[in-house]
Amino acid sequence: MSNTSATASADTQITFDRGADDHAPELYAHDGLAPTLASLADIDDSQVAFYQQNGYLAVNNVLSPRQISDANAALSDLIHGRVATRPPFALMFEAAVRERINSLTPVEREESVRKVFNFLDLDPRLNSIIHDPTLMAVLNRLGCRDPQIFQTMALLKGPRGREKPWHQDHAYFDVDTRDRLVGLWFALDEARVDNGCMFVMPGKHRDPVIHFKRRDWQICDTTVQSMKQTVLAAPLKPGGVLIFDSLLPHGTPTNHSSLRRRALQFHYAPATARKIANADRMAIFGSEGKDVTC
Numbered sequence: 001m002s003n004t005s006a007t008a009s010a011d012t013q014i015t016f017d018r019g020a021d022d023h024a025p026e027l028y029a030h031d032g033l034a035p036t037l038a039s040l041a042d043i044d045d046s047q048v049a050f051y052q053q054n055g056y057l058a059v060n061n062v063l064s065p066r067q068i069s070d071a072n073a074a075l076s077d078l079i080h081g082r083v084a085t086r087p088p089f090a091l092m093f094e095a096a097v098r099e100r101i102n103s104l105t106p107v108e109r110e111e112s113v114r115k116v117f118n119f120l121d122l123d124p125r126l127n128s129i130i131h132d133p134t135l136m137a138v139l140n141r142l143g144c145r146d147p148q149i150f151q152t153m154a155l156l157k158g159p160r161g162r163e164k165p166w167h168q169d170h171a172y173f174d175v176d177t178r179d180r181l182v183g184l185w186f187a188l189d190e191a192r193v194d195n196g197c198m199f200v201m202p203g204k205h206r207d208p209v210i211h212f213k214r215r216d217w218q219i220c221d222t223t224v225q226s227m228k229q230t231v232l233a234a235p236l237k238p239g240g241v242l243i244f245d246s247l248l249p250h251g252t253p254t255n256h257s258s259l260r261r262r263a264l265q266f267h268y269a270p271a272t273a274r275k276i277a278n279a280d281r282m283a284i285f286g287s288e289g290k291d292v293t294c
C-alpha cells in the first residue's frame with residue numbers, strides 16, 4: 001500500500017528530540033573566529049600541518065549554489081516522503097510536535113524536523129556530495145586513508161533551535177580512538193555566531209574526554225569551562241565546510257536569531273579503522289568507575 005501524503009513512508013523511523021534547558025551563555029564565550037580558507041585548492045602542506053596541530057580546517061566555497069539548492073531539495077523530499085526510504089533512515093522532530101506529528105502541515109513538518117539520519121544511497125543529489133572525488137582526495141591528504149563513509153546526517157536548527165552541547169564525535173562511535181574519523185560539516189545556510197555555527201577548541205583533539213548524559217551525551221559544562229584554553233567560533237558561508245578530527249571538542253549554541261541554520265554532516269573512517277565494542281567505548285568516554293562527577 002503506498003502512501004503519498006505529507007507523512008513519510010512506513011520505512012521511516014520517526015523520533016523526537018529531548019527537550020532540554022538552555023545553556024549558560026558563557027559556554028560559548030569565544031576568543032575569536034576560526035581562520036577560513038577561500039577554497040579547497042588552498043589546502044597545501046602548511047594547511048595539512050594546521051589540521052594536525054589544531055584538529056580542524058574551515059573552508060568556504062566548497063559546495064556550489066546548485067549543490068546547495070539540490071541538497072536542500074533532496075532533504076525536503078526525504079522529509080516529506082517523496083523519495084523511497086529504507087531503514088536505518090530516520091527523522092528526528094523537535095519535542096514540541098510529538099502529540100501532533102500526524103497533523104502537521106507540510107510547512108510545519110519541514111520547520112520542525114531537527115535531524116535527518118542515514119540517507120546514504122537514497123538520493124543521488126546527496127550521494128554525489130558524499131562521494132565527491134575532490135573531497136575524498138582532501139580526506140586522504142589529511143590522513144584518513146581510503147575514506148569510507150561511516151555516517152550521514154543533516155542538522156536543521158531553526159529559530160530558537162536548541163544547542164548541541166560540547167562533545168567529541170568519537171564518543172558516539174564504536175571505533176578505536178587511534179583510528180580517527182574525519183567529519184565534514186557543510187553549511188547549507190550561512191552559519192553565523194548568532195544562529196548556531198560550530199564552535200571548536202583548537203588543539204584539544206589529542207585525548208578522549210569523559211562524557212556525561214546531561215542535556216545530551218556531552219562533555220560536562222564545568223569541564224568545558226576548566227579545559228578551555230582557546231574557543232573559536234567557525235562561521236561559514238553557505239557551501240562552506242568545517243573539516244574536523246573525531247576527537248575535536250565542538251558544540252553549537254542555541255539559535256537566538258530568526259534565521260534557520262541547516263547543515264549536512266558526513267563522517268568518514270579510514271578503511272583500516274578498527275571497530276571496538278560498545279563497552280570499550282564506554283570505558284574510554286563514560287564516567288562509570290572513574291570517581292568523576294558532573
Ligand SMILES: O=C(O)CCC(=O)C(=O)O
Nearest residue numbers: 155157164169251252263
Ligand atoms: O549541527 C550542529 O548543531 C552540531 C552537530 C554535531 O556536532 C553532531 O551532530 O555531532
Ligand SMILES: [Fe+2]
Nearest residue numbers: 167168169250
Ligand atoms: Fe558533533
